Amino acid sequence: MQWITNWRRVAGCRTYLMLYPLLLAISLSNSAVVAAAEPAIKLSNYFQESWTTRDGLPHNTINSISQSDDGYLWVASWEGLTRFNGRNFTVLGRGAETGLPDSGVRAIKHDNNGDLLVVGSRGGFVRREASGWQHWPALNVLLNTVEPDKQGGYWLASEGQGLFYQHADGQRKQFTVMDGLPSNVVHSLLVDTEGRVWIGSGRGLALIEPDDTARIKTVTTIPAIPVFALLQHGNAVLVGTERGLYQWQDSGAGLYHAALAEQPISALMVRNDVLWLGTTDRGLLRLAAGELEQLTIDGGLPNNRILSLYQDRENSVWVGTNGGLFRLREAPFVTETAEQGLAGDYVRAVLAHSDGSIWVGTSQGLSRITQQGIEQLDLSAYSLGQSVLSLTEAADGAVWIGTYTDGALLWRNGKVQQQLQRDNGLLANEVRAILPVADGVWVGTAQGLNFVAADSISVIGTEQGLPAPFIMALYQHSDGRLFIGTGGGVAIRQPDGSIAALDFSTLDGAEYAFGFTPDPQLDLLWMTTDRGLVAYHLSDGKLSMLGRNVGLPFDKLFQAVVDKQQHLWISSNRGVLRLERHNLTAVLTGAQPQLHYELFGESDGMQSAQANGGSMAAAALAQDGAVWFATSKGVSWVQPGILRRFAANIPPVVIEALRVNGATVPLQHKLVLPAGANRLEFAFAGLGFVMPQRIQYRSQLVGFDADWVDRGSQNTAEYTNLPPGDYQLRVAAAYPQGGWTEQEAQISFTILPYYWQRAWFWSLLAASVLLLLILTARWRLRQLKVRQQQLQQQVAEKTIALQRQADHLTAADIERSKLLEKLKTQAQEFEQQARLDALTGLANRRAFDEALARECARSRRAKLPLTLVLLDIDHFKQVNDRYNHSVGDEVLKLVADLISVHCREDDTVARWGGEEFAVLLPNTTALVARDICERIRIAIMLADCSAVAPGLNLTISMGIAEFGGEAQHEKLLSRSDGALYQAKKHGRNRIDIALPA
Known part of the structure; x- marks a missing residue:
């Protein structure tokens, strides 16, 4: 769309000012105006990039820019000469390598051989050649610029010491005000094609004729003001001054153009008949085809002070400012945003209309891009928020508009003529997909699918076969099959009305189907999903997944578009992918294992690499072949053919x-x-x-x-x-x-x-090895004879020693057997001690737990009764407090003896812990156990404790629980403990029986 190219404005250039609106009407006949050929791109359409010290520059003031023959970009700053390879900056300062006396670099120029000339602080003057750096003695004054002449000499402009000329043999000559210079401050120089030397000084312009190098003439037709820039353009010399741009021709000199009368010009460049101008405080100007444009800090410049301009071999325009390095270049993508007139920046849907216009649905309204510009379409009467989710063109050119909260709107003849919403039958007002067909319109909502006919609305949901109710995409094939993209996969509705979901189980867990794109050349339907690109073969229903398995860099893909060259463009959250047709076909057929892709993002002209999806449609192919994408920062488009120009x-x-x-x-x-x-x-x-x-x-x-x-x-x-x-x-x-x-x-x-890797080393090594082998063999034979004799003697000695050792081992074996028997006896004693309570001699907790587990298992297996008794000495703490712990220990022994006396041989009595004891009564019911416990209780209550402590009387509380066959014997313990607790609670010196489990 050339008409779009002529008026589009990239959001990065936020300010696009047309200086002097009447400029187009002003006659340019009095000046050698730059030819009025229409430039390929507007100043505001260039993609902007900038670099500062944060990116590796040594200083943000960029004094000069140039490019060497090998392709490097060179940048001069006050902190060194910087080489840029497109990715990284390499800083070269003063020192032996460059020969510069100071890091401050003021200008970079080329000599007649294409080598770089560099001048700067402290009179540094060096040349970069292919073989290295050449430097001349410093002049001890700041050099502002350098110009070579045809004789191999160099003109050097200084800040305060006038003009120097260095001959090819290295001799130098100085020109000052005493020699006719208007000022000893020289800002700029130009050696034109005629050999004339133009001198821009602090007080005007001067000239040295090639046939009269000893005399300096002042150009009186140029005001005596600082001249910052000089440029030859054709037969004219352009003079950039503190107060405007002038030009000199044989016919005279004068103001270049009225629009530039008071502009403080600091840098000049002409490329492709376009005049670029840098200013000291008003940013960047461009004069092309009679149109003056301006770019300032408000439009993206790092700083309004321009010190240098340069166009590289790829036609990028580099701008040196006081705030860093700035570049303007063409980019594959162009982005339209709210600053250019869109209703909003957050774009969800884009429609390429059959009339050539582009419809853009945003979160803040609907816009239409035409040859005349961008217009906003007012939906406020039907949609309060005007948040547009989807766009589709009907057969008659009308446009269906799906909204976020207000259903579907039909726009025809400049107004809304129909509204479908929940009130008149839609499942939901959130409409993400619309598909007009011959007998009605399909409306995909967040709650399911509706078909709206002339007199009815039907409903299709999960009950009718949809894998999920959230509808994001619709497509109807020429054979009548309707493809439905949902949040749970894809369903196909056949012409007979039957619905079946596609089997996505083998597609790497794909669920969300964001969009459909037919590909007639391959007889495919491309499906963009949350796991990659799915190819659906329309003839046999076969599914192929192209995702990470074939090299795609991420999973989630939103919308695919087949361009006019049959290549595939796909939007995503992380930029736009481009897949070439031949590679795509080769991967599908198995001829190649990997997809080769190009990924485009912010550096390619997109304001945001985050494209939007989940609405129909998130991308579109325009009539002129441009591919449009909905993004989170405007609508971005690319003309695929432009890529060939970059390539x-x-x-x-x-x-x-x-x-x-x-x-x-x-x-x-x-x-x-x-x-x-x-x-x-x-x-x-x-x-x-x-x-x-x-x-x-x-x-x-x-x-x-x-x-x-x-x-x-x-x-x-x-x-x-x-x-x-x-x-x-x-x-x-x-x-x-x-x-x-x-x-x-x-x-x-x-x-x-290494020396050992050389041939002579291996030859010498082989000879040495052979000699060593011979000597070794002879030595070995002699050693074998000696060794035979030694072995015979050793055998006799060993035989005697072995007999002695056998006798010794026999005696040791007997002794070891005795020791093992003793250890076994000790181990049994230790084992018994480990299972007994040291104080009372009863079984300890460990032994009792083993007995409890064993008896519970036997009772469960043999169906025999088993009773557990837990008893506790009442107020035992008072015994310890009143007497002492020694008395307490004697009490525990006494109680243990009394319990043991009244228990049977098969019963297990154990000290449970502290003043608590446990009695396990096999083959005993709870009632029988009560009698046994009663005897024990009375015996302890009547026991004479005077021998232990005068006036001491003891009682106990007891809890009885009968085993009920529980799988876990801990429950028996719990019930017995509960009964003991009840006995204490009810006054102590008593017996309580736990209820059966």
């Missing part, structure tokens, strides 16, 4: 660094690496600045690699354990879809062998 640029490539075993090695024409260089890391860079992140690389290490190795976008190559020998690394670069670098970057190197 036409072939970036030069350089090898930047080599690290050997982790240490950086200086690059030389023929490198010789020492033995042991077993890890080599090469870093290289494609010197392209339009899409540096997507530059593709390939390399070949001649002597190791049989062919080129594709590196993708990785700009490093690593080799380990290379054998000694001669090698050559070749590197090439290309933009996606573009050609490879013809002049490859190359570096040759040799890895030296």
